[in-house]
Amino acid sequence: MGKALGLFVALFALWLALSGYFTPFLLTLGALSCLFTVYLARRMELLDDEAVPLQLSPSLFLYWGWLGREILKSSIAVCKIILSRDMPISQQLIAVPSPLTSEMGHVIFANSITLTPGTLTVETAPGKFLIHALTADFAGPEGFEDMARRVAAVEKR
Numbered sequence: 001m002g003k004a005l006g007l008f009v010a011l012f013a014l015w016l017a018l019s020g021y022f023t024p025f026l027l028t029l030g031a032l033s034c035l036f037t038v039y040l041a042r043r044m045e046l047l048d049d050e051a052v053p054l055q056l057s058p059s060l061f062l063y064w065g066w067l068g069r070e071i072l073k074s075s076i077a078v079c080k081i082i083l084s085r086d087m088p089i090s091q092q093l094i095a096v097p098s099p100l101t102s103e104m105g106h107v108i109f110a111n112s113i114t115l116t117p118g119t120l121t122v123e124t125a126p127g128k129f130l131i132h133a134l135t136a137d138f139a140g141p142e143g144f145e146d147m148a149r150r151v152a153a154v155e156k157r
Contacts, residue, residue, distance in 0.1 A: 003047040008038045063154045067112055070147075074117040074138070081118075081135065090136050093122065096129045096144045105155045112147055 011034040016022075019030065041047055081087060096113075100106055110121040113131060118138040123130035133139035 004038050004042055007041060007047065008034050011037055060154050063150055066150060067115065071116055074119075077137070078117040078134065089134060092133045092136065092139045094131050094133060094139050094141075096131050096141070098127055098129055099148055100152055100155070102155055105151055108154065109148055109151045112151065113144070 012031060015030045015034060019026065021027075021030075081089065098106065098109060100109055106124060110124055110129060113119050113121045113129070118134040120132040121129055122132050131139070131144070
C-alpha cells in the first residue's frame, strides 16, 4: 500500500508541475488519471523496489545538485579538450571497484558515470565497473570514490 501511495503522490506532483492548472475540475481529472495509473500498475504487479524506489533517502535531491555541478565541470573540461588545437586525448579503460551492494546503488552509480561527460560505463560486474575515460584526468580514482560514497549515502537500506 505504501508503494502505491508513493507512486500516486509522485505521479500527481509530476502532473501538477507539468500541467500548471489548479482548477477543481482539472485537479479532479488529474487525480483520477493518477489513481487509474496506480491501479493498472498494481494489477500488472509493477509496484516493486525498482518501480517505486521509496528506499532512497531525501538526500537524493542533494546528490542531483552535486551531480549537476560535476556534469557542468566535466562539460567545460571536455569543451576545452575539443576546442584545443592539439586535442590532448588519452583514452583509457579502467576498472573501478564499487562498494555498493544493492542493484539500485549500482544503477545510480553507473548512470551517474555515464551522464558525466568524458566518462562512460562500458561494463558492469558485481563489485566493479569497466569505465572508458577520455583523458587521464577523467580516470582519477578519487572522483569515482567520492561518487560511490555519495551514492551509498543516498540509498538507505
